[in-house]
Amino acid sequence: MQIAIVSLFPEMFSAVSEHGVTGRAVDQGKVALNHINPRSFTTDRHRTVDDRPYGGGPGMLMKIDPLQQAISAARASLNGEPKVVYLSPQGRQLDHSKTVELSALDSLVLVAGRYEGVDERLIQSAVDEEISIGDYVLSGGELPAMVLIDAITRQLPGVLGHELSAQEDSYADGLLDCPHYTRPEVFEGREVPEVLLSGDHEKIRRWRLKQALGRTLERRPDLLKDRVMSPEEQELLAQYCQEQGI
Numbered sequence: 001m002q003i004a005i006v007s008l009f010p011e012m013f014s015a016v017s018e019h020g021v022t023g024r025a026v027d028q029g030k031v032a033l034n035h036i037n038p039r040s041f042t043t044d045r046h047r048t049v050d051d052r053p054y055g056g057g058p059g060m061l062m063k064i065d066p067l068q069q070a071i072s073a074a075r076a077s078l079n080g081e082p083k084v085v086y087l088s089p090q091g092r093q094l095d096h097s098k099t100v101e102l103s104a105l106d107s108l109v110l111v112a113g114r115y116e117g118v119d120e121r122l123i124q125s126a127v128d129e130e131i132s133i134g135d136y137v138l139s140g141g142e143l144p145a146m147v148l149i150d151a152i153t154r155q156l157p158g159v160l161g162h163e164l165s166a167q168e169d170s171y172a173d174g175l176l177d178c179p180h181y182t183r184p185e186v187f188e189g190r191e192v193p194e195v196l197l198s199g200d201h202e203k204i205r206r207w208r209l210k211q212a213l214g215r216t217l218e219r220r221p222d223l224l225k226d227r228v229m230s231p232e233e234q235e236l237l238a239q240y241c242q243e244q245g246i
């Protein structure tokens with residue numbers, strides 16, 4: 001997958017391109033990142049990339065011309081007709097299904113805004129989709145773009161070992177994850193749940209599903225609202241509630 005990133009701060013993206021699972025995916029060519037900086041398209045002495053807002057008010061906006069040229073160059077740098085995504089607090093909230101959808105594309109342009117954002121007419125003419133990573137304001141779209149790159153990259157085949165992608169299942173089918181344990185068997189007087197030491201894989205599967213269902217009910221009941229639960233899941237959740245007295 002090819003991702004072209006339009007940003008004034010390309011160096012920030014080493015956080016995903018040079019570390020961990022995403023860094024390895026880049027090294028292996030499973031995802032290719034290239035950067036286009038609007039500042040490259042400035043012609044004035046001060047290389048101006050911001051501009052004043054009509055109607056006054058605090059702050060500046062990204063100057064249209066350099067940004068428009070950068071988005072065009074980003075599209076031209078990729079195969080086919082790439083989707084252009086703009087990271088902004090006004091976007092549709094990112095969720096698992098959106099990351100799966102975007103990971104199926106051959107190429108993608110991500111536009112990271114700075115200042116107070118971008119002229120609405122440029123969004124209308126050059127952006128296909130606005131995406132928000134949550135209801136909070138950041139100083140730029142670079143961190144949201146990296147969040148999106150990380151989430152998309154994990155969905156690409158071969159990036160996570162099969163054993164890891166199996167762990168993703170609970171998020172994939174809309175549940176919070178179950179609790180996890182590793183050595184020592186007793187940590188500050190707290191023991192590992194017996195079932196996890198039993199070697200009974202079917203019992204462990206059921207226990208993990210029960211915990212995922214129970215935690216989702218307790219912490220994110222909204223995720224369960226629209227969920228069709230299998231008979232097994234209904235039974236396990238009832239057991240959980242009984243055991244926890246809820």
Ligand SMILES: CN(C)c1ccccc1CNc1ccc(C(N)=O)cn1
Nearest residue numbers: 087088089113117132133138140141
């Ligand atoms: C400067 N701001 C407010 C701004 C305004 C408009 C667009 C981009 C930005 C850049 N900042 C962002 C970007 C995304 C998110 C998010 N929730 O995905 C939060 N902040």
